[in-house]
Amino acid sequence: MRSNDEIISLIQENIDEKGLSMSELARRVGIAKSTMSRYFNKTREFPLNRADDFARALNITPEYLLGIQKESNVDQAEIISIYNKLEQPRQEKVLSYAKDQLEEQENSNIISIFNKPQDDEDYITDYVEGLVAAGHGTFQEDNLHMEVRLRANDVPNEYDTIAKVAGDSMEPLIEDNDLLFIRVASQIDINSIGIFQVNGKNFVKKLKRDYDGSWYLQSLNNSYEEIHLTENDDIRTIGEVVEIYKN
Incomplete structure (x- = not known):
């Protein structure tokens, strides 16, 4: 069986030969472009359970893609x-x-268009990697890595990761259980909605600056107080929210 690097190299050779872009391959396989990039960057292992989908998209056999000799009981x-x-x-x-x-x-092998689900190509698969609180903060000790099926038209072209919302402090714009597409950044602009880690807790809030120059995190729901930041706090900006996905 081929190694992860060999599988990715073979996929790269095939898309080069066929003139496919990474975006087109991602669309055909049914996953997000960002997830596909992680496979090619080798920051994530090739998903063996999706070998059939990749093989079908490249018009090759799964056995050839994975380097498996297909056994046959038929003596030609x-x-x-x-x-x-x-x-x-x-x-x-x-x-x-x-x-x-x-x-x-x-x-x-021919599937009638009347029997085939019409929305199959309108969805992609990606992974939620974090949990953020629209409220009083949430701790996350381990990576969430939860697989989600997303409407392709509601997925932005550029984002780095996805987080799930817990709480109602950012209503009505962001609601409980919404998914957030995030551009990872160490700094974001004032008045932008971002993901912040304060003293170990993850928040989704709007970044604000007071008249005296101090910084604070603001909720959109008036029922929640502002979170004022001081030099004694352990503060980390994780990224900026680029799109909100409603389930």
């Missing part, structure tokens, strides 16, 4: 030997039967 040499021993009328029957079998196999 034996078939040819038997065929050659038959008289011509019987050879014609064998050939006719083989053609019928091939046609039946090809027809079985």
Whole structure:
């Protein structure tokens, strides 16, 4: 079986030969472009459970993609030997039967447009990597890495990661269980909505600056007080919210 690097190299060779872009391959496979980039950057292992999807998109077999020798119980040499021993009328029957079998196999692989789910190509798969609080903050000790199926038209072209919202402090704009597409950045502009870690807790808030020059995080829901930041706080800006996904 091929290694992760060998699989990615083979995929790269195939998309180069076929003139495909990474975006087009991601669309055909049904995953986000950002996820595809992580496979090519080798920051994430190739998903073996999606080998069939990649192979179909590249018009190759999963066995070839993964470097697996497909076992067969059919001895081709034996078939040819038997065929050659038959008289011509019987050879014609064998050939006719083989053609019928091939046609039946090809027809079985054709899916009617009336039976195929019409929205399959309108969704992509990506992963939620974090949990952020629209409220009083939430701790996250481990990576969430939760697979989600997203409407392709609602996914922005450029983002780095996805977080899930817990709480209502950013309503009505951001609601509980919404997904946030995030551009990772160490700094964001004033009045932008970002993801911040304050003393170990993750927040989604609007970044504000007071008249005296001090910084604070603001909720959109007036029921929540502002979070004023001091030099004694352990503060980290994770990134800026570029898009909100409503479930």
